[in-house]
Amino acid sequence: MLDERQNQRHPFYDSLLDAIPEAVTVVDRSGTVLNWNHAAEQLYGIAEEDIVGQPIAQFFQRASLMLLQVMDNGLPVYGVYHQPRPDKHVYINAVPVTDHHGELVGAISIEQDITDVVRLNDERFHQQDLGTGEEWQPIFDTANRDLKETLTFLEKLEALDPASSLLMVGENGVGKAILARFVHSEHRSGSFVSLDCRALTEGLLDIELFGQGASYFAQESTKKVGKLELAAEGTVYLRHIDKMPIVTQVKLAQAIRDGGFTTTDGKFTKLCCQVIASIDSLPDADSASVHGEPPSPPLDRELLYLFQQIAIPPLRERREDIPGICHFYLRLASKRLGMPTPTLKPEVTAAFAAYTWPGNLTEVQRTMERLVITGGEAPLGFSDIPAAMRPKTVKDVTDAAVPLGTLSEELERERIELAIAQTGGNKAKAARLLGISRGALYYKLRQYGIGD
Ligand SMILES: Nc1ncnc2c1ncn2[C@@H]1O[C@H](COP(=O)(O)OP(=O)(O)OP(=O)(O)O)[C@@H](O)[C@H]1O
Numbered sequence: 001m002l003d004e005r006q007n008q009r010h011p012f013y014d015s016l017l018d019a020i021p022e023a024v025t026v027v028d029r030s031g032t033v034l035n036w037n038h039a040a041e042q043l044y045g046i047a048e049e050d051i052v053g054q055p056i057a058q059f060f061q062r063a064s065l066m067l068l069q070v071m072d073n074g075l076p077v078y079g080v081y082h083q084p085r086p087d088k089h090v091y092i093n094a095v096p097v098t099d100h101h102g103e104l105v106g107a108i109s110i111e112q113d114i115t116d117v118v119r120l121n122d123e124r125f126h127q128q129d130l131g132t133g134e135e136w137q138p139i140f141d142t143a144n145r146d147l148k149e150t151l152t153f154l155e156k157l158e159a160l161d162p163a164s165s166l167l168m169v170g171e172n173g174v175g176k177a178i179l180a181r182f183v184h185s186e187h188r189s190g191s192f193v194s195l196d197c198r199a200l201t202e203g204l205l206d207i208e209l210f211g212q213g214a215s216y217f218a219q220e221s222t223k224k225v226g227k228l229e230l231a232a233e234g235t236v237y238l239r240h241i242d243k244m245p246i247v248t249q250v251k252l253a254q255a256i257r258d259g260g261f262t263t264t265d266g267k268f269t270k271l272c273c274q275v276i277a278s279i280d281s282l283p284d285a286d287s288a289s290v291h292g293e294p295p296s297p298p299l300d301r302e303l304l305y306l307f308q309q310i311a312i313p314p315l316r317e318r319r320e321d322i323p324g325i326c327h328f329y330l331r332l333a334s335k336r337l338g339m340p341t342p343t344l345k346p347e348v349t350a351a352f353a354a355y356t357w358p359g360n361l362t363e364v365q366r367t368m369e370r371l372v373i374t375g376g377e378a379p380l381g382f383s384d385i386p387a388a389m390r391p392k393t394v395k396d397v398t399d400a401a402v403p404l405g406t407l408s409e410e411l412e413r414e415r416i417e418l419a420i421a422q423t424g425g426n427k428a429k430a431a432r433l434l435g436i437s438r439g440a441l442y443y444k445l446r447q448y449g450i451g452d
Pocket residue numbers: 128129130131135136139170171172173174175176177178179239278280361362363365366
């Protein structure tokens with residue numbers, strides 16, 4: 001009788017599963033797929049008849065299978081952001097299933113596809129205009145001595161000689177283009193034209209920069225004005241200048257030195273724009289003499305020395321700024337996405353300060369966006385941040401070496417609370433951990449009303 005009723009239920013269940021807009025997957029204890037609905041077919045492009053009856057691990061990386069993880073842990077997950085494949089982003093609920101005796105018999109997952117949302121957000125951020133001021137200034141509001149000196153020098157230089165050619169030097173994503181925009185918005189009235197020297201072939205880059213006279217073409221209308229002329233009173237930003245063909249580099253050096261250049265139709269064009277170039281790192285000065293060949297990547301020496309170099313350190317060398325930058329990007333992402341700004345537990349702020357951020361600002365921005373999208377009401381802890389950023393030991397956290405006094409009041413308070421917690425309330429040890437005197441700690445405790 002029971003079997004009969006169960007048999008009757010099957011068509012209802014199948015229709016129910018297909019009516020659900022989320023991807024539903026059911027596996028048995030061994031990980032063999034029992035159900036795979038329409039939405040799952042669409043999300044992963046795998047037909048039901050191909051996957052049902054097969055081990056799910058044949059279709060996905062084992063480590064990325066939340067279903068197997070919940071069976072291993074015996075614990076459900078709800079509303080967790082998950083990336084089952086490099087090109088798929090989902091919110092997932094996954095639950096282990098037990099029989100009447102409490103024996104594990106399998107698991108069910110329900111996944112909501114948010115790939116488009118993530119992609120759209122990414123695009124929005126990539127396209128986003130750098131703005132003209134305040135919004136991104138906190139990135140360069142620094143407590144780092146070297147960067148402070150560099151920025152002071154730049155400010156003086158621009159006040160005295162706003163047309164000087166600059167070379168922004170720094171790892172990928174440190175903010176070279178942002179700083180170039182900042183300089184531009186402060187001192188130039190024309191347009192900001194950006195060219196990536198990796199993206200164009202030798203001849204094309206030359207034409208893009210210096211233009212081409214009408215004599216090369218049949219009609220006058222096909223005459224091409226170069227960016228150096230087009231950006232008059234503005235800025236030409238040359239990204240990855242070390243990838244510029246050497247012939248063009250020599251021509252550019254000559255144009256900067258002569259204050260202008262001759263176009264192919266013989267006209268002398270004055271250089272009215274500011275040239276700002278960027279490079280990830282300076283070529284090794286000795287490499288040419290040591291190996292007897294041009295340094296790789298080749299950068300014309302004459303051109304190099306025509307630029308004032310502005311070095312921007314990677315984030316791991318300005319750790320004292322990291323908490324402020326993370327909070328800035330959290331607020332920026334929340335504002336743009338219309339979502340509440342998540343709060344970070346102090347240990348997370350410290351973990352971020354200790355992390356190396358190889359992708360620099362770009363990585364911070366993406367990480368904070370993700371936290372805004374996935375974060376809930378509660379303050380975010382270690383389990384909410386990418387595994388690679390979690391400290392392996394408590395020492396990693398305390399080694400974050402974020403000096404007090406360089407932090408905002410909010411962060412300073414968090415840092416003190418963390419130190420008190422880590423030292424079991426021992427104020428002398430906490431003061432040592434924080435690198436301040438005991439008296440200063442007592443003052444701060446009173447100031448923030450901690451331990452009242
Ligand atoms: N308006 C903005 N405010 C704050 N951050 C921004 C803004 N626009 C972009 N960013 C973030 O800063 C990151 C780094 O900026 P930028 O492109 O200036 O670095 P870069 O050093 O020039 O990088 P690359 O070496 O790739 O040329 C961007 O990838 C983006 O995540």
